[in-house]
Amino acid sequence: MTKGLFRRRNAVSLQPTRSMTTIAYGILLIGVLISLTPFFYILSTSLKETRSLFSYPPEWIPSTLFWGNYAKLLQETEFVRWTFNTLFVGVVVTALKLVLDAMAAYALAKLDFFGKRAMTGTLLLAVAVPVAALIIPLFFIVRSMGLINTWWALILPALANPLGIFMLRSFIVSLPDDLGHSARLDGASEWRVFTQIILPLIKPGLVVHAIYTFMLQYTSFLWPLVAIQTESRQVLTVGISGLKANFVVDWGLISAASLLATIPITLLFIFLQRFFLAQNLSGALKG
Known part of the structure; x- marks a missing residue:
């Protein structure tokens, strides 16, 4: 009887009080407001004339x-064209990278073949090389192929990023080998094992990889600045940066x-956040 009462009192004492909950929500609210302040400032600036910005x-x-x-x-600008270029390159690169x-x-997670370890090590070394160090040799390679100022100059180099391979490999390695063995028996x-068994089970990983790849292409700046020389083929990041290349910067326009x-x-x-929640919940249940 005494032990049951003691356990009940401990359970009640461990429950958060109303004041603790209020303080936690207050701290979270302050953090959200601080995070949204730059967004509200840009929104306010975009709805003002330039001369009234410094009042x-x-x-x-x-x-x-x-x-x-x-x-x-x-x-008066090519903003719509820049947006189309960015979305087109992002979607094409994302689709090809997923496949x-x-x-x-x-292959690296479930198959055995000659040179597997050497190939894995080479890909790891490629991940460690900074992108800025590859700009100059990549420019000469693309120029020698006659691809400067074309869509291929933005698409093909992006396919060589091996980080997504290791991201998906971690999902596939966690799957039991018995699934493939049973299907082969x-x-x-x-190919059927890969498309009908493996791919449906790593759908959250594919979504994460797709969002990461698309955002990487959407925010890319340095390589499009070097590879594309025509304004009508530029992407959003380079186009917006070019809006302030005058003596008087129109901050409202930017x-x-x-x-x-x-x-x-x-x-x-917003459309794909449920996959993030599903992945987080599955990881929590496994833990």
Whole structure:
């Protein structure tokens, strides 16, 4: 009786009180407000005329909303074209990377072949090389192939990034080998094992890899700046950077462009966030 009462009192004492919960939510709210402050500042700046940006005291909420920055961005610049170029390159690279990296990851995780360890070590060394060190040799290689200022100059080099292979390999290694052995005993080919058994089980990993690859291409700046020389073929990052290449910087125009550029990434995360939650829950249940 005494032990049961003692356990009950300990269970009650371990439960968070209302004041502790209020403090925790207050700290989280402050963190969210601090994180969103730059976004609200860009939103406010995009709805002001440039001459009113430096007024004192600063006006966070404009008294009159100025939509001229968005009209100028869409009518006088190549913003729509830049957005299409970025989305096109991002989608193509992401689709090709999913196919190629998934097959390579399956081979490194579940198949035995000559030179497997040497190939794995070579790919690990390739991950360790910084991207900036590859810009100059990559430029000469692409130029010798006649691909400068073409879509292939942005697509082909991105396919050589081996980080996604190791990302998917970690998902495939965690799967039991008995799944493949059972399917092979039933007469399934290696391709059928890969497409009908392995791929459905690593769907969260494929989604994570897709989002990572797309965001990497969406925010790429240095290589598109070097490889693309025509404004109509530029991507968003380089195009927005070019908007301030004048003596007078139009911060309202740049803020409007930056705000619109965040919409595709935000929508992508909203549509695919359930896969992140599913992956986190599965990891918690395994633990």
